[in-house]
Amino acid sequence: MQKIAIMDMVLANTIAAGEVVERPASVIKELVENAIDAQATSITIEVNNMGLDSIIVTDNGLGMDQSDLYLSYQRHATSKIFSVKDLTQIKTMGFRGEALPSIASVSKLEIHSRTDKTEGYFVKIVDSKLVDEGKTTLNRGTKVKVFELFYNTPARFKYMKSEYAEKHAIIDIFEKLALSYPSISFRLIMDQKEIRKTLGNDSVEALIETIYGKNTTDGMKVLKTSIGKVGVDAYLVNPKFVRSKRSDVVVFINHRFVRNYAISQSIIEGYQTFLMTNKYPIALIYLTIDPALIDVNVHPQKMEVKLANEVYISFALTPLVKKTLESGTMPIRESIADVKKEYFKPEVINLFDLVKSEDDTVDLIPDKLEEAPIKDEAEKLPDFDYIGTLFGTYLLFQNTDGLYLMDQHAAAERIRYEYYVDKVGNLSPSVYELLLPRPLLITNNDFDYLKTYEMLLSSLGFSFLDDKLTSHPSWLRDDEIDIAIESICSQLATDGQIDLKKLRNQLAKDISCKGAIKANHQLSIKEINQLVYDLKQCLNPYTCPHGRPVLIKVSNYDIERMFKRIV
Ligand SMILES: Nc1ncnc2c1ncn2[C@@H]1O[C@H](COP(=O)(O)OP(=O)(O)O)[C@@H](O)[C@H]1O
Ligand SMILES: [Mg+2]
Structure with missing residues (x-):
């Protein structure tokens, strides 16, 4: 065995990058989440060549001044939490201080930003090192430009081969982010073509129409209630829209899109008599929970969230969903009970x-x-x-x-x-x-x-x-x-x-x-x-x-x- 050596910063960041930014879509997710945390009301995402040529995310949020810009791409640098105690009260999308340094280690990165109080400034980072900086003009907010993603890793080659899958992964992550924040207007431009745009007018109904399609809210049922201290807003699309996969049952916890099998299953079970065997609905459920009762720090991409009273919530959800669907006049499919x-x-x-x-x-x-x-x-x-x-x-x-x-x-x-x-x-x-x-x-x-x-x-x-x-x-x-x-x-x-x-x-x-x-x-x-x-x-x-x-x-x-x- 060789002698032990501490990794240099570039190597450590590149290894972390494998976890946080495994594909172009996850770079987009991290950049958009930063814009959301900066209180942006309008976020534009431009993607060229599946994100391999460039990903540009522009927001109208609070922006950063020059000194914050220098810190932003450093490892473990964050403005969102400061103590272990804060970790139990996460109210922002990010907090690990890993995204920008990870992206900086696998791409050529430029961050342009301007606050209310300062002029615009930009930094350019290659191989995790500052190579250029200076004044720049832009409106208040931040523009992050990621060029030549994965240029220094074998992953680049992998993504070049699966153009189709990457394109859809990007659209998918965009849709999940847009659905998480009905009050923010999101725009996705791929290869100079606008693919999706949401209004940001706070209407989930309007959002569902822009994301899923114009008739999808016909006969939709909305369930607003609370289970214990958990706020529930469920948008139950008419079961005449039938899906073959369960991925359109989407769960958000405190505006964060998460994969939670128990919750999505409880919704699917509520739909059971309205759908054929092996078919799934389109349904969105927004849960509002005291941040102290959840742990978002179980996964680097924060897609999995531990919920303290998950069993209780999912148990209560199924009959509520069923009752909501049964109310009023909804065209009901023949009901075939699952065996x-x-x-x-x-x-x-x-x-x-x-x-x-x-x-x-x-x-x-x-x-x-x-x-x-x-x-x-x-x-x-x-x-x-x-x-x-x-x-x-x-x-x-x-x-x-x-x-x-x-x-x-x-x-x-x-x-x-x-x-x-x-x-x-x-x-x-x-x-x-x-x-x-x-x-x-x-x-x-x-x-x-x-x-x-x-x-x-x-x-x-x-x-x-x-x-x-x-x-x-x-x-x-x-x-x-x-x-x-x-x-x-x-x-x-x-x-x-x-x-x-x-x-x-x-x-x-x-x-x-x-x-x-x-x-x-x-x-x-x-x-x-x-x-x-x-x-x-x-x-x-x-x-x-x-x-x-x-x-x-x-x-x-x-x-x-x-x-x-x-x-
Ligand atoms: N779009 C943005 N607008 C304002 N500040 C930003 C933006 N993106 C990043 N930052 C700043 O850079 C810091 C580091 O970002 P990041 O590496 O994603 O870590 P985290 O989001 O976990 O704090 C953030 O805490 C924030 O202060
Ligand atoms: Mg972040």
């Missing part, structure tokens, strides 16, 4: 002797996409006679082998799924031209995806005029269009491309679930016969597309054993 995993207790599983998978247990992972459903003849549905319906949901059948319970919703889903798998993704579809272009229930971000992939989508039969749909493949029903388009966008967002096989499965799954017979709906004998007939034609009649069982058999042997006729 909880705990229903599949092991002692129940041994009755599923018809549902065979490799290890003889049922595949309980609802999200798993099904592979081509090929079942051998031996696993075709047996013949049986209908004897009644249980709870308006389970059809009961019998034959000489035992009793069968069929989940009518799952059965209908399976039938429709196989129908759609056949239709969706057909590469030369017959196309239905709309007389009037149709507005879509999707977000601004999704429009971006539709534009980017216009050619590909038109080969699938979808075409658009501005933000409206002008044609779609004819197999798609009118009430399925929004779901289909959201699924497509969600896949484009994740993969940057459309995998036809995956899309076909996903769409078939979503659409089949939506159109299928509901639980608690009494079927006529004719409908039951049709259902059994259709199910018999299915390649895989034993599970619904989400992996839940369609049919459960209780064998004669099991029944006799339950009654202790045999042991």
Whole structure:
């Protein structure tokens, strides 16, 4: 081993930079948070070449004088906290004094600033060293210019390769920041083009419209309440806007965007009966909490926040959200209760002797996409006679082998799924031209995806005029269009491309679930016969597309054993 040496300042800053500013979007986050802390009411972010050429953040905040400018890029220099005690009362976005020195170590940095009392001054820092300084003219506020980000690290190369992902990471962080502060006007300019602009007029409704899209506040419900000492402002977007991912359930604690699973989950559960299985809402929740009860100092990027009474808050939230959504007249989606995993207790599983998978247990992972459903003849549905319906949901059948319970919703889903798998993704579809272009229930971000992939989508039969749909493949029903388009966008967002096989499965799954017979709906004998007939034609009649069982058999042997006729 070599002798121990204390790291020099540049090396220490560069290592810290890896944590605080791991990507261009995180540089933007740090600079904007500084502007917010400086009480700016207007913040403009200009990004060139995904931030690799330049990131310029201009604010009209309090500014810095010359001596503060010299300190601002020094490590552990902050104007926001001064003692350990202050750490328990964080009211600002920043406090660690790490951002500017970290950025200075991986870029060429210029900070121009002016206060009410002083003239403008600028400093230029390269390799963490002051290389130029002087007077400059600007309005009160600060302009931070970051050039050639990561020029001295291998990370630069990495970001050059994933232009697409970086662009969206930047838009995403911008949106979260803009949503955090409804009173600040934010502008995002990418490669000289204005991408987003918020008004800063304090209206969350207006903000949601600018960020998510113009119709997204139609039928939105607002919940303003408090749970104990925690202030709650929840903006619950109408569940007709359906998302495939949970990332549009956004949590803010004291104006800080955070990832908090418990809180976002409690909101999703409040929406549960309004959404299909595996679908998520758009909802924003602003919590106001005494800073002493939270710990923001658990993560360098301050994205995770520890909350003292998190369990209590999330427990209380779900029924509040549900009640708010139920109030008034909101177009309600068909409600399909989620099947909880705990229903599949092991002692129940041994009755599923018809549902065979490799290890003889049922595949309980609802999200798993099904592979081509090929079942051998031996696993075709047996013949049986209908004897009644249980709870308006389970059809009961019998034959000489035992009793069968069929989940009518799952059965209908399976039938429709196989129908759609056949239709969706057909590469030369017959196309239905709309007389009037149709507005879509999707977000601004999704429009971006539709534009980017216009050619590909038109080969699938979808075409658009501005933000409206002008044609779609004819197999798609009118009430399925929004779901289909959201699924497509969600896949484009994740993969940057459309995998036809995956899309076909996903769409078939979503659409089949939506159109299928509901639980608690009494079927006529004719409908039951049709259902059994259709199910018999299915390649895989034993599970619904989400992996839940369609049919459960209780064998004669099991029944006799339950009654202790045999042991
Ligand atoms: N846009 C800005 N306006 C005014 N002061 C700023 C601005 N950006 C940075 N500063 C000053 O520079 C200091 C260091 O910033 P930073 O490294 O981000 O650390 P922190 O935000 O954790 O204090 C801040 O505490 C603040 O005093
Ligand atoms: Mg900061």
